[in-house]
Structures are given as C-alpha cells and as structure tokens.
Amino acid sequence: MVNKPIPIPPAPAPAPTGILKLEGEKIVDKNGHSVILRGAAIGGWMNMENFITGYPGHETGMREALLEVLGQDKYDFFFDRFLEYFFDEKDAQFFASLGLNCLRVPFNYRHFEDDMNPSVLKERGFQWLDRIVNICGKYGIYTILDLHAAPGGQSTGWHCDSGLTRALFWEHIDFQTRAIKLWEALAARYKDNTWVAGYNPLNEPADSQKAQRLLAWYDRVNKAILAIDPNHIQFYDGNTYAADFSDFMGRPPMPNSVYAIHDYAGYGFPASHELYTGSAEQKHFLEKQFARKIAYNEEIKGHIWNGEFGPVYAREWADGPQWEEINKSRYMVLRDQLALYDTKKISWSIWLFKDIGFQGMVYASPDSPYVKTLQPFIEKKKKLAADAWGVDLTDVKEVFEPMEHWLEQNGPAIRKRYPPTWNPGRHLGRPVRNILLSESLYPEYAAYFKDLSEAELEAFAASFKFENCVQREGLNAVLREHAAIKQ
Template sequence: MTLQWIEADGERLVDEAGQPVTLAGVGLGGWLNMENFITGYPGTESQQRKALRRVLGAEGYKRYFDRFLTDFFDTADAEYLASIGLNSVRIPFNYRHFEDDDRPFAHKAEGFAWLDRAIGLCAEAGLYAILDLHALPGAQNQHWHSDNPTHWASFWTHRHFQDRVIHLWEALADRYRDNPVVAGYNPVNEPADASGEAIGPFYTRLERAIRAVDPRHVLFLDGNRYSTDFSAFTEPFANTVYTAHDYALPGMAAGSEYPGMARGEYFDRGVVEETFLRRTEFMRRTGTPIWIGEFGPVYTGDPERDESRLRLLRDQLDIYRAHGASWALWTYKDIGLQGLVYADPESPYLRRIAPVLEKKARLGVDSWGGVDTGIRDVMAPIEELFAREFPEFEPYPWGRRPWVNLLVRHILLAEPLVGDFARCFDGVTPTEAEDLAGSFAFGRCVRRTPLANALREHLVDGGEQVVAS
C-alpha cells in the first residue's frame, strides 16, 4: 500500500489531492516508552530496567527486551488495527533508546532501527505513523510516564536537556523527511512547564530546527499542562496541528457512572462536549486542525460499568466527528486496564508477577487506574495535615491532593516495590525470560471485542478510513 503525503490546510488535514483526511488511530503505549500500568512493573521504566538487568543478567536482559520489543508490535498487530478500520498509530518513544545520559548527543543506531521497523509494519498495513517523543531528558512533566523518578520537570530549567531534544529531532527529521508514511512529528508529549515561560520559546526554537531539515511533515504540538493549556501559543505555525488530550472523568474515576456522577459532579454528553470545546478553543479560534492525541476510559471487568464507559467512548467519538477532529485512542495493548488488546491473565508473565500486581493494587501504587482505598489510614492524616497547615498550597499541575498522592503512593511506595518486582524473576534463565516477554505477542493476547466493535461501528458509519492509492 502507498500512503499519500498529508498536510494541514485550514481546519482540516488533507491528502495530496486536497481531500480531507481524518486520522483515526491508537497510541502504541508501553512499547518504546514503557509505562507501569501497561506492563505491570512499579515506578518508572528506568527503575524497572535497572532491576531486571540486575536479576536477569546481561544475556537474559537483552533477550527479554529484544523479544518484548519484537512481539509487542508485530505484523499481526498492525494488520488487526487496519482490519478494524483504523488508519494511524501514534508511536511513543523514550529518548533513552536514542542516547545515553553519559554520552549526550551521541545517537544509538538501535533506537532508529526499532522506529524503522514499526514504521515499516505500519506501511505494510496501510497505517500512518505519528512519531511521539514521550520521555525527554530531564523529564518534561512531573509523572512516571516521562520516566521521571521525582516530581520535578527539570527539562524546562536546563538548557542542556533542551539542546539534546533539538539535536534528536534534527536527526529524526533528517531520517524520515522523505517518508509519507510518517504523518508527522509529535515532538513533546504532555509538557508541563510550571512557569509557563519556557515552553513558548522552546517550541519556537524546535519548530525552526525541524523545519530547517524537513519543511514538509506536519507538526503535532501538545499544549502545556499535559496538553490542556494552549496559552503559550499566539500565532499558529504553518502546517501544524495543535493537539489536546481529552480524558473524561467518568471514564477514569472509581465508582463513576455515565451518564451520571463522577467525584460529585454530573456528566452527560453535553458536559463532555463542553470540556472538549474548552480544550480545543485555541484550534477553533485559529482555524487549525484538531487532533485528540490521547483519550479513552479504563475498564473494570464489571460488564455494566464497562458498558457505561463504552457509552462514554461512543459519545466522545461522535463529538470528535461533529467537530472534524482526528484522534488516537490510548492505548493499544496492556495487561487489561485499558487496551484494545491485552495479555492473557493466564500468561506466564502475568502469573509470575501476580504477587506484585496484588500489592500494587493494595497500596494504590499506580497513578493510572490505582486507588488509595487500602491505605486511607495513611493518606487521610497526611491530607488533613496539609489542609490544616498549608491551606493555600496548590502545587502545579493538579493541586494539593494529587501532589500528596504522587509523592506518597507513586514515588515513596513505588520505589521499594521495584525490588519486589525484580524478585519475581529470580532464577529465570535467558530462554525463560524470552518466553515471558512473548506473553505480549498478538496471538497470545486477548482482544477486548466490545471496544473493537465500538471503534469499527463508528468508523464504518462515518467512513473515516483513509483509502490508499
């Protein structure tokens, strides 16, 4: 299949013939940028990798991750996405695949090779690829998904880190400048510049650097504050899409219903659309295309509640269509919380790490999908102390209570739990390690059929598939 070049033309993306293109796809979370709720480890990707290298040894570690990276996204995965009617894949990656901190600016060939492979698989299936730098040196936001072991986003205060990202994007743009399968570049995932002063100048510098190498590809630029705040932008750049993330509270909050209540607020389609309109005000005001780079509920295993969340998903998809927005569902594959496809609960990998998964849930260690029900006796007094002693304290980006949760649950408790995760692999041989990683192969995974059907029905009804020429 041959995919046409696309570009931003007013409010829409268009192909070479000027025909509108709506990108309808998924994010490939957990692959070249790993996340704890997606594959089950606690803490950050770097903490997990360090622990597994120690317990598996050099050979076991290499064979485990080579198999994981091969099987997590392969031909069958790309073909399955195309069979649903999707036309694009957002590919998140961690800068560590491309350079080491002790050798900054020296790029590693293997990172480019893995990207080449994924783009090739997309091309064969007729899928566009959007390249997404999801974890930046110094961390561009305060949370685990930027491989950040702290609560500080140091990227915005160190010119050195910014220079390295510019250098990496110059290399990526040079490599893919002539490849139309790459729909475009998403240079910074969910930035969170607390000052609000660094992100604007950095984006200006980044746009100029990429355009000097590659003037043709679309840029997909996330807003500040985790892609929800576009106040740093004034005049839009040429051939650029401004991307919002649109997670809806009834799809995330424990005990929520839709339509119905979530954390004391009532949600229906009108409220969900109001949130979308607020988050995309900049794009509509400037007449630029809209791309929802991430959205999607998490699932509970309870059929009634999960049907409620699929109802929310359908409403969001209909809202996006009504406003001409492209989208990428988060996420394609995981261990059962959110994925379109997920590892079999009886797989060797999930059986092996089951004690850690139970402990993670009990302690509320994961931010995404985790709750603190089991440790309210610990959390409540801390929250009360802060409310009493620091009533004016509302730290960036989400306020006092999420800040306490980040420090206590997702850092203080998560870090020692990495050791528990590593002990699950005691005595595992290199061959066994390889087989464990193979638990993520498409043929060994479970499909979330109701979700696939909801996407397929929406795409067939709306005719949003890209027709290759």
C-alpha cells in the same frame, strides 16, 4: 552487549496519498482529498509505563533492577524479545481490520542517547522505529512519532521516566537542546517517508511558568525540524498535560503545525464514583470540557488532533460483581466522546493499543506466563495505589486522608501548587506512593525474574504476542463503528 539484529521488514511501497499536508482546517493528501487520522497509541513499547506492563515506579529504575538479577546477556535477550513481540505484523493486520489508519508511537529518549554520553545518538533506537513504521506502512497505517519521555522530564509524570517531582526539562537549556538534536536526526531520517504522518515533538508538557518556556521551545524545535523537513506535519500538545491552551490564545500558529489536545473524561475512571448513563447533564459536561480544550484550535481555524483519550476498564478479579456494568458505562462514555469528535471531523488517537488488561484494545491473557506469574504483585500494587494512572484509593484512604489533612493545615499553599488541576491528595500521592513506595518495590518485582532461563524469559516476552492476547471486544466494536464514519 546487544548483538541480535533487529528484524526490520523491507520498506513498503510509498503511500498513495503522498506526504500528508495541512490545508486550512483539514489534513489532505497529494490530491487535496481530506484525510482524518483515527487510531491508537502503542504506549508501553519504546516508552514503558508501569500500569501498562505491571512493573512499579519508573522504567529506568525497573530496568536497573532487572539488569541486576538477570545479568547483561539475559537482560538484553528479554528486552529484545519484548520489543519484537509487543507489536508485529499480526498486530498491524488486526489494527487495520478495525478501519483504523494511524498509530501514535511514543518513545523514550534513552533509546537514542545516554545521559552520560549526551547527544551521541544510537542507531539501534532508530532501527526499532524503522521496524514499526515499515510494518504499519505495509498495512496502510500511518505513524506519528512521539517523544514521550524527554531528557530531564517535561512534566513530573511517571511517563517521563524521571522519578522526580520537578520537570527539569524546563530548567536546563542542555536538556532542551538535546531534544531538538534528536528531532533533527529524526526529521533527516523520515523526511521522505510517506507513511509517517508527522512528528509529535513533546508529549504532555507541564511548564509552571504560564507556558512561556514551552512556547519558546516550541518555536525552536519547529524551526529546527522545518529546516530539515519542511513537509511533514508537526503535532504540538497544549500545556499542563495537553489540556490547557489558555496561554496560546492570541498567538499565530507555527508553520505546518496541528495543535493537540488530550481529552480524558473523568467518568471513565474509578475516582469518578459516578456511573455514566449518558444523561443530558453528563453529555453537557463532556461537551463543555471539549469546547474549552479546542478554543485555541477554533481561534486559529486549525485542524484538531486529540492525541489521547479513553476510559480504563474494570476487571473481574479487582472490581467486584459490578465490573461488567461499569465497563458498559465506560463504553458509553467513549461512544459519546467519539460522536462529539465526529461532529468536528477531528483526528484522534485513543490510549491505548496493548497492555495487561486495564485499558488496551488487546491485552496479555490472564493465563499467559507473564501475567499469571506476576498476578500477586499486580494485585498488591493495586491495593497500595502504587501506580498513578486510573488509581483506586479505596484501600489506602485511611492512611492518606489524615496525611492530606495535616498537609493542608500546615502548608495551605499546597492548594495552589502547580498543576492547579491536582488536588492536595494527588500532590501527596506522587512523591509518597508513586515514587518512594513504588521504587521500594523494584526488588520484589525483579525477584520474579531471578534465575529464569532464556526459555522462561522467552515465554514472558511472548505473553505480549498478538496471538497470546485477548481482544477487548466492547472497546473495539466502538472504535470500528467510528473508524467507519465518512472522512
């Protein structure tokens, strides 16, 4: 049983801007002055992800494995400490020092209700949100609240924490209604909070039926939130992982709504095999990709929020002698993307703020107790391509290429399987590596925690404290440069 009170700091003074509003293509403050939201997401905190903190598979399965080896008291102790240390005042102070003004806060619905006791909301989840909203407000940082993992899973991604290859959120009205009830409770709690920039009702939906179920749910949740909170902005992702607005075209925008793209550039990932040099051809590709994604925003003449983007970064231990050259190239990708966004004066939230050294602005030190202890397991996961995000298939190519060929030969319809942006190899890797293999690794991961004392668990959790983290200076220099661009 959880007994430790959550350390919630006092609410800060209201934002001098008042509650932010939409005015045509702009977000404005109470005096009509333009506000561009620039920041990052605190992924891996209230919605944990495998590549961010090093576990295998899905958060729920990992938590079950740790509960088995730790017992309830130590389990509660560790996760309370983790949630407290992952983002604290020093993190907010650093974030603000870069000139960034908005933190996207992803959360898992499981912090607010249990599947076996649906729609009975738990106060503790709201208190963790109160804590981060208050900390950020103290340092002049807005927050955008983001339902990152919805009941049943709104996509088949690991970040939905469903462990399935079907997005059941779209197949069961009960899941959809529960998510709306949660948003009604959130709207009631934060409707007068000037440091909350708005609500992101659903991260990266993937509705295989041409977004028809998605659009119907968006209409429902938009009306439900407006009935309680008519003031805060609502940020709505496009279909198929926030990259496809083709089925939105011709529809009028919903009231009080900004439409959100996610704009990851392939040049920033290992699968590209092409070093980005900033050539005219490469820049044209970035521009073309961006233009396709914002076509609906251009049609409705609405403000654009890029809710996720950003490269992953090479590591000395994992990516060979070219790792520094690779990272310089990826900083160049990021700089060119941000220059493109500046021309449109869009708001943006890079993915992500903190992790164990793959993508974060800051990351747990390789010499910290958690990372140093888990390093052999992290290396094994990489070689097995167990995680989906930023995967390098080099070490499993010989195993999976014959399977992929066999699958295409015998089930050619795999080439047209939703989502169409996935190739057959990705469709194969999801159930085999990212689910079956990864979930078989739970006991191995949990064994690193077995018999740890509270002091040792404290040290594991404290590995994520800001003062125990390393700053990714090249990335932060680029962000500081673009955060300073005139509003």
